[in-house]
């Protein structure tokens with residue numbers, strides 16, 4: 001069995017050099033690394049001693065360190081906004097022991113098709129902070145679409161604006177602890193006013209995620225009364241790969257039903 005070298009940096013300044021070494025990868029919770037195997041890995045950079053476990057709520061902005069676990073994230077956001085989309089989404093992911101290990105940074109970097117984190121972060125328009133090859137903040141959707149940003153960079157944290165919005169989250173799974181086949185995230189402002197800046201995101205589809213921009217365009221500027229929820233589903237510009245016991249057509253049908261239910265509950269409920 002191959003021996004893996006471990007590094008335990010305590011200073012972020014040491015990380016870029018470590019990331020430059022061949023086959024060296026960050027280790028967050030290790031749940032994804034365990035599953036995908038260590039075949040192409042020569043060594044691991046343990047992140048637990050770096051100052052990345054923070055959670056800050058400053059001037060309506062939320063900043064979450066990459067080493068926050070799913071459990072810590074839920075507990076911290078719940079204190080500020082118990083109905084927040086991340087509480088609904090991440091709170092239903094995996095199971096308690098796993099949520100105690102899975103980190104925010106590892107989950108953004110890996111973005112598995114069953115992610116409960118990425119749909120909501122994309123809908124929130126979150127920014128990811130990086131060090132390494134790129135020393136920048138990038139939008140999470142851009143990070144998820146550009147593999148060049150993943151290699152050679154460490155995610156140090158993620159941030160987004162804290163806004164009062166109605167939110168809907170759905171994960172398509174056979175049992176509560178199952179991987180979701182896809183997820184639906186909807187964010188809307190209060191339905192008594194015209195809709196401004198709606199966000200509808202599906203993850204687990206072809207291309208890993210899709211912002212339903214045609215549906216968002218249809219919703220924009222309308223009041224709840226003006227929206228034909230059943231007709232809105234015809235704007236579902238998303239495709240799916242086939243999944244266990246599910247054809248692409250069936251998955252698209254299911255996603256349409258859930259988008260319709262989500263809009264119904266937010267606009268009319």
Ligand SMILES: Cc1cc2nc3c(=O)[nH]c(=O)nc-3n(C[C@H](O)[C@H](O)[C@H](O)COP(=O)(O)OP(=O)(O)OC[C@H]3O[C@@H](n4cnc5c(N)ncnc54)[C@H](O)[C@@H]3O)c2cc1C
Nearest residue numbers: 025028029030031032033093094103105106107109116155
């Ligand atoms: C049985 C099981 C069920 C699960 N169910 C769900 C579920 O329902 N919903 C859900 O959302 N998730 C679920 N997960 C978690 C998901 O599949 C990943 O395992 C998890 O998101 C990875 O996070 P981690 O912190 O363990 O990352 P790690 O395993 O540590 O790392 C994953 C990848 O990201 C890289 N990485 C780690 N940290 C960083 C960083 N800060 N910057 C850059 N790169 C980094 C690593 O090098 C590696 O390539 C489940 C996991 C398991 C094992």
